[in-house]
Amino acid sequence: MPEPIVELRGIVKVYPDGVKALDGVDLRLYPGLVHAILGENGAGKTTLMRILYGEIRPTRGEIIIRGRRVRLRSTVDGIRNGIAMVYQHPRLVPTLTVRENILLYFHSAGIDPGELEERLRRAQEITGFSAPLDERVEDLPVGVRQRVDILRGIAAGARVLILDEPTTNLSPIEVEGLMNAIKGMKREGIAIAYITHRLPEVMEIADTVTVLRKGRVVASEVDPRSLGEEGLARLMVGEVPPPPPKERGKRLGEPVLRIHGLRARGKIEVYIDELVVREGEVLGVAGVEGNGQDELVAAIVGYGERLEGWVEVLGRRNPSPREFYKIGGAYIPGDRRKALALFFSVAENLAFLRYAHEGPALLTPGRLVALYREVAEEYNVVAGSPWAPVRSLSGGNQQKLLVGSQLHMKPRLLVAVNPTRGLDVATTRYVRGLIAGLASRGAGVLLVSTDLDEILEVSDRIAVISRGRIAGVLSPEEATPEKLGLLMGGGR
Amino acid sequence: MNVHDLALVGVLSLSSMTPIALTAVGEVIAERSGVVNIGLEGILLISAWTSVYAGLYWGGWPAGYLMGLLTGLLLGLLHAAIAVYARGDQIIAGIGLNIAAAGGTTLATRAVWGNYAQSPRVPQAPPSITIMGQRVSIMVFAAVVIAFLAWWLLEKTRTGLRIKAVGDDPRAADALGISVEKTRLLATVLGGSLAGLAGAYMSIDYLGSFVKLMSAGRGFIALAAVAFSGWDPLGALLGSIIFGFGDALGRYYSITSGATANAYLYYTIPYILTLLAVAATAWRAKMPRALGQPYKRE
Numbered sequence: 015m016p017e018p019i020v021e022l023r024g025i026v027k028v029y030p031d032g033v034k035a036l037d038g039v040d041l042r043l044y045p046g047l048v049h050a051i052l053g054e055n056g057a058g059k060t061t062l063m064r065i066l067y068g069e070i071r072p073t074r075g076e077i078i079i080r081g082r083r084v085r086l087r088s089t090v091d092g093i094r095n096g097i098a099m100v101y102q103h104p105r106l107v108p109t110l111t112v113r114e115n116i117l118l119y120f121h122s123a124g125i126d127p128g129e130l131e132e133r134l135r136r137a138q139e140i141t142g143f144s145a146p147l148d149e150r151v152e153d154l155p156v157g158v159r160q161r162v163d164i165l166r167g168i169a170a171g172a173r174v175l176i177l178d179e180p181t182t183n184l185s186p187i188e189v190e191g192l193m194n195a196i197k198g199m200k201r202e203g204i205a206i207a208y209i210t211h212r213l214p215e216v217m218e219i220a221d222t223v224t225v226l227r228k229g230r231v232v233a234s235e236v237d238p239r240s241l242g243e244e245g246l247a248r249l250m251v252g253e254v255p256p257p258p259p260k261e262r263g264k265r266l267g268e269p270v271l272r273i274h275g276l277r278a279r280g281k282i283e284v285y286i287d288e289l290v291v292r293e294g295e296v297l298g299v300a301g302v303e304g305n306g307q308d309e310l311v312a313a314i315v316g317y318g319e320r321l322e323g324w325v326e327v328l329g330r331r332n333p334s335p336r337e338f339y340k341i342g343g344a345y346i347p348g349d350r351r352k353a354l355a356l357f358f359s360v361a362e363n364l365a366f367l368r369y370a371h372e373g374p375a376l377l378t379p380g381r382l383v384a385l386y387r388e389v390a391e392e393y394n395v396v397a398g399s400p401w402a403p404v405r406s407l408s409g410g411n412q413q414k415l416l417v418g419s420q421l422h423m424k425p426r427l428l429v430a431v432n433p434t435r436g437l438d439v440a441t442t443r444y445v446r447g448l449i450a451g452l453a454s455r456g457a458g459v460l461l462v463s464t465d466l467d468e469i470l471e472v473s474d475r476i477a478v479i480s481r482g483r484i485a486g487v488l489s490p491e492e493a494t495p496e497k498l499g500l501l502m503g504g505g506r
Numbered sequence: 507m508n509v510h511d512l513a514l515v516g517v518l519s520l521s522s523m524t525p526i527a528l529t530a531v532g533e534v535i536a537e538r539s540g541v542v543n544i545g546l547e548g549i550l551l552i553s554a555w556t557s558v559y560a561g562l563y564w565g566g567w568p569a570g571y572l573m574g575l576l577t578g579l580l581l582g583l584l585h586a587a588i589a590v591y592a593r594g595d596q597i598i599a600g601i602g603l604n605i606a607a608a609g610g611t612t613l614a615t616r617a618v619w620g621n622y623a624q625s626p627r628v629p630q631a632p633p634s635i636t637i638m639g640q641r642v643s644i645m646v647f648a649a650v651v652i653a654f655l656a657w658w659l660l661e662k663t664r665t666g667l668r669i670k671a672v673g674d675d676p677r678a679a680d681a682l683g684i685s686v687e688k689t690r691l692l693a694t695v696l697g698g699s700l701a702g703l704a705g706a707y708m709s710i711d712y713l714g715s716f717v718k719l720m721s722a723g724r725g726f727i728a729l730a731a732v733a734f735s736g737w738d739p740l741g742a743l744l745g746s747i748i749f750g751f752g753d754a755l756g757r758y759y760s761i762t763s764g765a766t767a768n769a770y771l772y773y774t775i776p777y778i779l780t781l782l783a784v785a786a787t788a789w790r791a792k793m794p795r796a797l798g799q800p801y802k803r804e
């Protein structure tokens with residue numbers, strides 16, 4: 015291997031509230047290589063990267079960049095040492111234009127704004143990305159924002175790029191673009207730290223892998239291809255249970271969700287002629303993001319506009335969101351940041367999430383804490399205390415809180431959108447098992463997911479949504495990835 | 507009203523506009539950084555008082571203006587300390603200042619000048635020109651220039667970009683190593699200083715003395731002008747011109763109608779005008795996203 019650009023030695027991080035997130039971690043990043051950093055939720059991956067970027071300071075340990083020991087007092091030091099970090103949710107100022115966001119970065123990097131065009135052109139060559147300079151960031155889709163975030167770092171001359179779960183919010187086509195950009199950056203000799211829970215991506219792009227578990231390194235610079243996906247998963251979490259075999263020939267009960275002639279409008283217009291979910295089944299809805307999933311779900315749960323036709327949930331026509339929960343519905347939204355109040359505590363969030371279902375009983379702290387205990391225990395939510403703010407939880411634990419709050423109600427209809435987004439391998443399997451288990455105990459599940467593996471693993475029937483229409487409904491046997499891909503793309 | 511009178515009202519409104527414009531422009535800068543200062547009314551009042559004091563006993567109007575500026579600066583600093591560093595409630599801090607200012611200046615007037623109502627006149631007035639027989643201070647023109655400078659600061663400079671970034675998304679700014687605290691401190695102090703100038707203008711320049719509760723809600727009108735402006739210094743200038751015109755109109759009618767009872771009615775014109783202007787604008791859409799929210803890194 016070449017000389018490392020960056021070396022972290024013996025990094026320890028204890029957060030102010032006493033959580034020991036890292037306990038003596040070593041890590042090296044090499045020019046032109048993609049170093050995947052894996053680990054279960056809460057293992058300390060993001061914490062380690064924030065330290066390298068200069069955003070937070072290590073409690074102990076050394077940071078060596080190009081052979082020199084450095085102290086990073088703030089992200090300005092990180093940026094000036096050629097480190098760029100792309101967070102899971104790009105940190106761009108939404109009200110400013112792309113150009114202004116790049117300028118802000120250049121100021122921090124100490125680069126003459128006059129070089130913007132020239133440097134950007136170069137970064138575009140390397141990554142293959144382009145950026146609409148005069149658009150406001152909030153008018154751009156998430157995928158484009160991420161490109162801007164990467165571009166500005168490369169344009170400012172970053173030699174180390176940190177990508178924290180970069181594909182979680184991308185469509186398959188955007189993922190492909192990102193992979194190409196990474197290849198371009200490798201050719202330039204840029205070192206890349208790549209955090210992900212998606213093992214196929216690791217296989218595709220990573221040159222070397224380090225695995226963290228509970229703040230320690232359990233495998234350092236291993237070759238992903240010689241270990242294989244199963245081998246990596248074992249390193250991350252110990253033994254991974256195989257996916258449960260699907261029950262065949264289940265007896266289905268009454269419909270819990272019926273949709274008839276529904277026309278709904280959000281970002282696009284959706285028309286669903288007929289769709290039924292029965293007790294005991296998981297109906298998967300596959301499709302590329304933005305093909306009407308949001309509109310469909312909003313119409314079912316009741317916060318979206320229903321222009322025509324109807325939705326029947328557990329016998330009730332066109333329920334309001336409140337009624338939806340009251341009669342036994344549960345809902346896991348796709349974007350947890352919209353469902354959780356990050357600055358409120360875990361317990362308070364539980365109260366919000368369950369209020370429609372439980373009512374004012376939850377205003378009693380005792381009852382609330384009891385609920386917290388049950389949910390945290392049953393669904394493995396690791397939080398310091400019920401009163402810890404949700405933002406201090408790792409991404410995966412936030413997701414488990416959200417999923418747990420809903421499954422714990424023992425709903426009769428569950429509408430779940432990308433329920434395992436941001437979860438590690440073991441937890442993903444666990445949550446999928448919970449969803450399948452819910453169905454086998456007689457509830458109906460509508461599983462909307464952009465992850466084909468997830469759909470194939472859990473669903474009893476698969477509906478493909480494309481441009482606001484159901485393009486076809488298949489049994490798992492018929493549903494080969496090719497066939498699904500074709501339907502998703504609008505073919506027949 | 508004939509053309510001559512209309513022109514006269516126009517000239518009068520220049521003077522009425524000035525304190526609002528200075529205060530509102532300053533507050534636009536502060537609010538763009540995410541700090542709201544409800545205490546502007548208090549800053550106007552206190553700096554009006556201190557500048558008269560300095561003008562009388564230390565060095566005439568130049569000392570007065572300097573003192574006003576300094577008072578505003580210090581009060582801005584105080585507000586920033588509470589709002590930015592102690593992460594206190596910005597609204598409550600501002601209300602506190604307003605209450606303290608109303609009581610404090612009245613008591614200080616009594617202590618220094620022996621009555622609750624007003625101070626002696628500051629003998630010499632700042633330079634001015636005369637239009638249609640009306641005195642128009644050079645501060646009027648300075649206010650317009652300051653509004654343009656503030657616009658330039660926010661739209662054309664690195665500091666301005668940073669101010670807007672911390673006001674709209676402090677987390678994103680923080681991720682680039684921009685100090686949210688320092689940037690907000692700077693903006694709040696700038697805002698306070700301009701309000702201090704406005705207070706000095708009202709007392710040593712426009713009126714010539716300090717009069718009990720002389721700010722008469724102008725701090726709040728300035729806050730309204732900020733919302734009306736869509737958080738833009740030039741919009742704030744426009745908003746204060748509208749208010750100034752209403753104010754001048756009120757004074758014109760109250761004098762020409764000759765009836766005291768009506769005078770009070772006419773004096774409400776600018777306030778009603780402000781209310782209508784704010785109601786008619788879609789101001790929420792442009793509000794800085796993190797306005798009033800303290801920032802703490804996770």
Ligand SMILES: Nc1ncnc2c1ncn2[C@@H]1O[C@H](COP(=O)(O)OP(=O)(O)OP(=O)(O)O)[C@@H](O)[C@H]1O
Nearest residue numbers: 029035055056057058059060061406408409410804
């Ligand atoms: N700001 C914070 N304050 C206190 N504890 C924190 C904070 N941020 C993270 N932690 C804790 O530190 C540990 C490591 O968190 P980190 O976010 O680094 O995990 P991660 O490996 O990135 O997990 P995920 O895959 O879920 O994103 C967790 O136990 C988390 O709860």
Ligand SMILES: [Mg+2]
Nearest residue numbers: 059060408409
């Ligand atoms: Mg993380």
